[in-house]
Amino acid sequence: xxxxxxxxxxxxxxxxxxxxxxxxxxxxxxxxxxxxxxxxxxxxxxxxxxxxxxxxxxxxxxxxxxxxxxxxxxxxxxxxxxxxxxxxxxxxxxxxxxxxxxxxxxxxxxxxxxxxxxxxxxxxxxxxxxxxxxxxxxxxxxxxxxxxxxxxxxxxxxxxxxxxxxxxxxxxxxxxxxxxxxxxxxxxxxxxxxxxxxxxxxxxxxxxxxxxxxxxxxxxxxxxxxxxxxxxxxxxxxxxxxxxxxxxxx
Numbered sequence: 001x002x003x004x005x006x007x008x009x010x011x012x013x014x015x016x017x018x019x020x021x022x023x024x025x026x027x028x029x030x031x032x033x034x035x036x037x038x039x040x041x042x043x044x045x046x047x048x049x050x051x052x053x054x055x056x057x058x059x060x061x062x063x064x065x066x067x068x069x070x071x072x073x074x075x076x077x078x079x080x081x082x083x084x085x086x087x088x089x090x091x092x093x094x095x096x097x098x099x100x101x102x103x104x105x106x107x108x109x110x111x112x113x114x115x116x117x118x119x120x121x122x123x124x125x126x127x128x129x130x131x132x133x134x135x136x137x138x139x140x141x142x143x144x145x146x147x148x149x150x151x152x153x154x155x156x157x158x159x160x161x162x163x164x165x166x167x168x169x170x171x172x173x174x175x176x177x178x179x180x181x182x183x184x185x186x187x188x189x190x191x192x193x194x195x196x197x198x199x200x201x202x203x204x205x206x207x208x209x210x211x212x213x214x215x216x217x218x219x220x221x222x223x224x225x226x227x228x229x230x231x232x233x234x235x236x237x238x239x240x241x242x243x244x245x246x247x248x249x250x
Contacts (some may be wrong), residue, residue: 198220
């Protein structure tokens, strides 16, 4: 049985074309609550297991050669969840940021947080700055954690910045194009995602990277995020590589 398992893992790697990896992968980390419910555990247990999986998948993605990984951790809509769940999520986030040295270890991982600072505590904002400053020179893979993030909110944020530039005379309305809009997004330091993965059975973007995903490929599965493995990541990338990306062309 062990031999069969090893053979399947080897076959997955053989199918993976290392010369055609997606540069940027987005993941909507969904299914933590369902994973916990199936086991008779509180939702917080699912979120904690999901955080462990994120640590492993970040390393796996980096080892494969993925340059950017953007994960949906907490949306602008998540504030409407029960107060105790929100409190637990913020507590988990604080612990995650405090423990960044263990996450990074000897790996060349840069950590960036994207989203609005509005509503986040001063303690969380301080921890974000510490982690971003400490990992800013790492370059093998950038882990972008979308926190208090919403795609529509990001577009509004970008438009407001551009409107301010127009008002102050730095640019004219005629100058505004897609490039200027993109340069004012939270993600202006990286390419748009080639590929977006959503586990848990849902098949929607849920306000994740709306502007950036115009030509992204999507991969949906019934796997809950806490059960997601390196083999699932490779299987998803192999599926991505079997597609033809024409970007609206013939």
